[in-house]
Amino acid sequence: MTLSINNLSVRIAHKDILHDLSIDFAAGKRTAIIGPNGAGKSTLLKTAAGLRTDYTGSVQLDAVDIRRLSRRDIARRLAILPQGATAPPDTTVQQLVDYGRFPYRSWFRASDAKADREAVEWAMAVTHTEQFAARQVQTLSGGERQRAFLAMALAQQPEILLLDEPTTYLDIAHQLEVMDIVAKINRDYGMTVIMVLHDINHALQYADEIAVLTGHHIAAQGRPQDILTVDMLAEVFHVKADVFVNSQGAAVLSPVGLVRD
Amino acid sequence: MKKMPAESDRLVKRRISLLVVFAVLACLGGIISIMKGSVPIPLAEIAAALLGDSAGTHQQILMNIRLPRTIVAAFVGINLSLSGAILQAIMKNPLADPHIIGISSGAGLAGIVIMLALPEHSWLIMPVAFAGAMGAAMLIYLLAWKNGIRPIRIILAGVAVSAFFGAGISAMMIFYSDRVHSALMWMVGGLSARSWPHVELLWPYTLAGLVLALVLARQLNILQLGDELARGLGLSVERTRLLATAVAALLAASAVSVVGLLGFVGLIVPHAARLLVGSDYRFLLPAAALLGAAVVMFSDTFARTAFAPVELPVGIIMAVLGAPFFLFLLRREL
Numbered sequence: 001m002t003l004s005i006n007n008l009s010v011r012i013a014h015k016d017i018l019h020d021l022s023i024d025f026a027a028g029k030r031t032a033i034i035g036p037n038g039a040g041k042s043t044l045l046k047t048a049a050g051l052r053t054d055y056t057g058s059v060q061l062d063a064v065d066i067r068r069l070s071r072r073d074i075a076r077r078l079a080i081l082p083q084g085a086t087a088p089p090d091t092t093v094q095q096l097v098d099y100g101r102f103p104y105r106s107w108f109r110a111s112d113a114k115a116d117r118e119a120v121e122w123a124m125a126v127t128h129t130e131q132f133a134a135r136q137v138q139t140l141s142g143g144e145r146q147r148a149f150l151a152m153a154l155a156q157q158p159e160i161l162l163l164d165e166p167t168t169y170l171d172i173a174h175q176l177e178v179m180d181i182v183a184k185i186n187r188d189y190g191m192t193v194i195m196v197l198h199d200i201n202h203a204l205q206y207a208d209e210i211a212v213l214t215g216h217h218i219a220a221q222g223r224p225q226d227i228l229t230v231d232m233l234a235e236v237f238h239v240k241a242d243v244f245v246n247s248q249g250a251a252v253l254s255p256v257g258l259v260r261d
Numbered sequence: 262m263k264k265m266p267a268e269s270d271r272l273v274k275r276r277i278s279l280l281v282v283f284a285v286l287a288c289l290g291g292i293i294s295i296m297k298g299s300v301p302i303p304l305a306e307i308a309a310a311l312l313g314d315s316a317g318t319h320q321q322i323l324m325n326i327r328l329p330r331t332i333v334a335a336f337v338g339i340n341l342s343l344s345g346a347i348l349q350a351i352m353k354n355p356l357a358d359p360h361i362i363g364i365s366s367g368a369g370l371a372g373i374v375i376m377l378a379l380p381e382h383s384w385l386i387m388p389v390a391f392a393g394a395m396g397a398a399m400l401i402y403l404l405a406w407k408n409g410i411r412p413i414r415i416i417l418a419g420v421a422v423s424a425f426f427g428a429g430i431s432a433m434m435i436f437y438s439d440r441v442h443s444a445l446m447w448m449v450g451g452l453s454a455r456s457w458p459h460v461e462l463l464w465p466y467t468l469a470g471l472v473l474a475l476v477l478a479r480q481l482n483i484l485q486l487g488d489e490l491a492r493g494l495g496l497s498v499e500r501t502r503l504l505a506t507a508v509a510a511l512l513a514a515s516a517v518s519v520v521g522l523l524g525f526v527g528l529i530v531p532h533a534a535r536l537l538v539g540s541d542y543r544f545l546l547p548a549a550a551l552l553g554a555a556v557v558m559f560s561d562t563f564a565r566t567a568f569a570p571v572e573l574p575v576g577i578i579m580a581v582l583g584a585p586f587f588l589f590l591l592r593r594e595l
Contacts, residue, residue, distance in 0.1 A: 046489070049493060050492075051489060051492050070495075071497055073495075074495065075493065076495070080487045081493075082490065086486070086487060086490075087485070087486050088485050088539075089540075090539045092272065092538055098496070099482065099486065099494060102479070102494045103493060261413070
């Protein structure tokens, strides 16, 4: 399934957030969207997921305009985990993950209980959340909570998964844990992953494709090693960085200071 | 599933047993409400009267006064509690209830106008109050509409509409200060002299409200996750919110048009239910309905009998019970 965006412009309160932006997201790949704060990364992700409707241009799922699809149809093919997702504090993890089956249920048609159960079981197994399935959301640590919400999105059995800064507020171990799960889902099940990332090194390590969002549009798109360079960091983020090669033989960018004009 | 459900099952069992407890409480409330009063009626006679093989004054009191009043109390409790529970989900605000949202004020003003300016047409009170509540709900919705509905705008619009209609109520009471007494009962909310015609007015709303609320339970659960997550899961957020607001308004309007501005039921009962059974609306709605019926029946029985021969309006009892509970919630949650 391909997701493509053409000539997208979004204005919020008379201000251009995105302007004439076009991008195709390759099916089966992990694409990281990076860019400075306020560049419109979350807006792009929400628009791509059909959460916003106040735009010009088009968002197409397999060449069909997303505005012609019902919310339920979209939710079966595409899942989004926004930043700072919350649930009533006494919701159990099991119940939360089960909410991911909502797009498959309706009050006038009995749902396929077996398919629902299997999807929930699978989502919890992939995210290692089964062992705390009965716990309430309010008792979870940040990392556990993020995995539980990730499991909910996976229970939708989408072909495309959109993640808005999935590692924010997590410690290093939990960041890697979440990123590893995302990589595994992509690798083992061919799910297309589109994620907004803050950490340039996560983008380097976990993405097949990088899109740089700045100045209201996609300024560059390509392979991580071609895009994530010292020059790009200086130009887009105004940050001076060094490059190291780590023990795994991978390049790592280390910011050393701001570029002063 | 395999391992974890042990605890999930326990949770479901706990919730179901609480529902049973609430159902028993509601039945008890009904029986006590029928037994107690200026003329106590023993349980055996109630059974006989209900089966139709008894006659006399007790049977008259039972069938014409106590039973319909008790049923009205139960229906009003159910309607206000469901209305509050639904509003709390769609506003994502624990303080939402038909009073605070301003739906009641529309019914209040409409009712007062009839009561004071056209007292000879008192039969108009119910339909006009109902129209007033629905009108207020629609007005609030229109005022709050600006590229969609935000809960905070509904609440603020409700406060403004409430204040506006409140001014109308005060003005009416000053213009007709000689007739204020009859309006007082209405302002506080009471069940005095409520009988079969009121039952007939209420039951369709209670039944439809219960059915619609239970149909909406899954959507309300999803709505509690916030607009973004709910949309992402495929919920038509605006449509669900509009439909649920209409159901809540109908429930509140029917209750207010029968008993007047009975406060706190729609606020405290859903909260108490939420504290006990949790925020899953599939359990919360039936729990709120049962608990609401029980609370209003018990409170009305107390209001009728505690200070006999003076009969207090049940609204006073609700406020005396409700205000401290409200403060308790405030300390606990905010």
